Amino acid sequence: MAIIQWYPGHIAKAERELKQQLKNVDVVLEVLDARIPLASQHPQVSQWVGNKPRLLVINRQDMIPESLHSEWMAWFQTQGYSPYLTDAQQGKGIKPLLKAAQKAGEAINEKRRSRGMRDRAVRAVVMGFPNVGKSALINRLVGRKVVRSARKAGVTRQLKWVRISQQIDLLDAPGVIPPKLEDQNAAIKLAICDDIGEAAYDLQNTAAELIELLKQFDDNEIFTQRYNLPVNNLTGYAYVAILAERRHHNDKERTARELLNDFRKGLMGTIPLELPPTLPTRI
Template identity: 80%
Template sequence: MPTIQWYPGHIAKAERELKKQLKYVDVVLEVLDARIPLASQHPQVSQWIGNKPRLLVINRQDMIPEALHSQWVNYFQRQGIDVYLTDGQQGIGIKPLLKATQKAGEAVNEKRRSRGMRDRAVRAVVIGFPNVGKSALINRLVGRKAVQSGRKAGITRQLKWVRISQQIDLLDAPGVIPPKLEDQKAAIKLAICDDIGEAAYDLQNVAAALVDLLSELETTEIFDQRYNIPVEGLSGESYLATLASQRHNEDQERTARELLNDFRKGLMGKLPLEYPPDYL
C-alpha cells in the first residue's frame, strides 16, 4: 500500500500559532476518536504542553460498543490521565467535562488570589487530529454554534478564542497532525475514519484496508448482513472487486466510497478499529 502522508500548509501554520498560544493556556483538552483512541493521539502533545493539566476526551462514544467505554477509561486512567467520554453531536458527556475543565484551572486563580489579584476565566484549548469532532464539541460546551463544524478534515483553519461563561474561555484550534506519519498502520486507520485529508490516500486502497482490518478483528459478519457477500477467504482487494461487480457494474471507486461512508456514518454498526492493549 502506498505511504499515507498529509501536512498541508494551513496545518503547519496552525501548529506554529498553537505553540505560541499554549503559554497562555491553563488546561488542555485533547480530543480523540473513540474508534481509534491510540491512532488519533498526537505523539507530540505531551511535549508541547509540559506540566499543564490535560483532560483526554474520547469523542464519538456512540460509535463503539458500550462495553468498551469503561475499558478505555480504565486504560488511560492507569497512565494517570483524566478521561471523559463524549458525543459532541448529541451533547452527551458535556457537563462533566465542563466541570472538570473549570476544576483543572482552579490552581491558576488560587495563585492569583495569593498575589492579591482578581480571579479570571480559566483558559482551555481543544486540540486533536482533524475531524475528530473538536468544533462540534466546542459548540456543545458553549451552548450555541460558536464555531463552524462538519464531518470533513480541515474545516477549522484559524485559532479562535470563544467565551463559554464567566469561568471558562476556550481556544478552538485547527486539527494538528505530525509532519511525518511514522506509524503507517495508524495512518491507515486515520484515513478509514476520515480523520485525515482525502488528498493523502487512495480510496480503493483504504476501503480494502478497512475490510482486511475488520477481518483481523473478527468483526466480518456485517459484510454478509449488509452486502449479502461473506468476506471469508477473500482479501480486502478481492472483496472490493466482488462487491463492485455485484452492486456497481465493476465501479470499484464508487464501491470503495460506499464502504467507507457506511463505516464512517455508523451504518455498519458500532465497529471499533482498536481495543485497549490490555483488553480482555
C-alpha cells in the first residue's frame, strides 16, 4: 500500500484560522461522507470543539443503501452524537438539520436574556474533510448559492461567514485534515471517495484498492454487470490491468480514472465502503 499524505498550505492556514473562530461559535455541524462515515471523521474535532453542541451531518445519503441509513443513525446515537442524514445536492434532510442547529444555540440567548442582553444570531460552523459536501450544504441551508460548490477537494480556501436568517449565521470553513494521516486504511478510502486532493495519491494504486474493497461487499455482480469482467480471484492490480487491455489499449491510468469516477458518481450503484461496527462485514 502506497503511503498517502496531503497537507497543502491553504489547509494549514485554514486550520489555524478555524481554531480561532471556534471560540466565537455556538454550534458545530461536522459533515461526514455517508460512504465512509468513520474514515471521514476528523480525529481532532472533539478536542477542538470541547463542550459545544455538535451535530453530525452524514451527507450523500443517496450514495449508500437505504437499509444502512437507520443503522448508521442508531450506531452514532450509541456513541453520544446527534446524527442527521442529508443529501445536500438534492436538498434532502435540510429542514430538520436547520431546526436542530437553531435549537442547539437557543441556550446562548437564554443566557444573554438572563443578563439583560439582547438576543443575537446563533453562530454555527460547518466543518469536515475536503469535498464531503460542506458548501453544497450551506447553499441549501441558506436557500440560494452563496458559496462555491464542486465535487472536488480544495474549492473552499478561506473562512466565510454567511447569514441564513436573523436567527442563525453560518461559517463556511475549508476542508481540514490531520497534518499526518496515521490510519492509511482510512486514507485510502478518503482518496477513493475524492475527499482528499489528487496530488496525495496514485490513481492506479487507488483504483486497485477500490477493487479490493468492493470484493468485500460484492462477489461479482458489480464487475460483471458494468464491466463484463468478473473479478473471481483477481487482485485489484490484475483487474485494472486486464480491464485496461480490454477497453483502453493497455492505458492503465485511463482505466483507473474511469473506475474511480464510476464509483464517485454512483454509476456502480449505492455502495458503502464502511459499515457500522455492529454489523457483519458483508451486506
